[in-house]
Amino acid sequence: MVEVNEKLKMDDPSAGEIEELVVKLAKKGVPPSKIGIILRDKHAVPSVRQATGKKMIEILESNEVGSEIPEDLMRLIEKAVNLYDHLDSNPNDIRSQRSLDQLESRIHKLTKYYKREGRLPPDWRYSRDRAALLVRG
Known part of the structure; x- marks a missing residue:
């Protein structure tokens, strides 16, 4: 299992910081469902879509980090x-x-x-x- 100890720099993270963290976690091999849990529990981001205006899959695909098979x-x-x-x-x-x-x-x-x-x-x-x-x- 991948150990993840990434912390956002601000109390209220911006959309760019959230996207950056999503990409960083995906590159470490963390699946999207776990990324959502990490963001919710450790960074107080209840919904990536509400915070960034994009779905997590859209963020991963735009940065070419998504997997071939869902x-x-x-x-x-x-x-x-x-x-x-x-x-x-x-x-x-x-x-x-x-x-x-x-x-x-x-x-x-x-x-x-x-x-x-x-x-x-x-x-x-x-x-x-x-x-x-x-x-x-």
Whole structure:
């Protein structure tokens, strides 16, 4: 886990200082959800959007720090890979197979949404082999 001890210089941070801190934390490898928590808890910034007028993802993309795959989709893919590993050693676990089927359905739905919104390339496809490479690579 990345240790973060960044402090803003002023009691009431400006939009520029908040954007700078968001970019600095992202470069250290902190995911956007954790950045929001850090800003809320340590710097008294309840909403990046209200403070800067931009969404956190917009800030990250404008500074070319954002990830290729959205964070929530990546977490679902990681869960699916863990279930693949479990099913390799426990092939008769029918409940886990059903959970994997449901999880893959959610991944496909979320993928369609992100393609429609432009956050994923139109030719991006989910596959089990590629998922394992994404998570482990």
